[in-house]
Amino acid sequence: MKGFLGFVCFVLLSQGVGGLLHTWTDGWFTLWALTHRIGFLDGYHVYVDVLLIVLGLAVGSAGEKVKSSA
Known part of the structure; x- marks a missing residue:
């Protein structure tokens, strides 16, 4: 579960930061x-x-608060 939440965290942060970079660079950053x-x-x-x-x-x-299952 901890790994899945880490992946979701990465996707949400990268989409948010990428979207702001896209806005600030007038569409240059589209990754x-x-x-x-x-x-x-x-x-x-x-x-x-x-x-x-x-x-x-x-x-x-x-x-970070979720206990590891291993």
């Missing part, structure tokens, strides 16, 4: 910017990216 490809998020990309970063940090801290 991890999946939020800009979703149509109904038009105009809310920065808010969604910040939310993804906050969720990633929350999942990461929850993953």
Whole structure:
């Protein structure tokens, strides 16, 4: 479970940071910017990216509190 939460944390953080980099570089950084490809998020990309970063940090801290199963 701890490994899965770590993976989810990585995905959320990378999507949030990648989306912010995509916004700040005027579309130059497209590697991890999946939020800009979703149509109904038009105009809310920065808010969604910040939310993804906050969720990633929350999942990461929850993953640290989970006991190892091994």
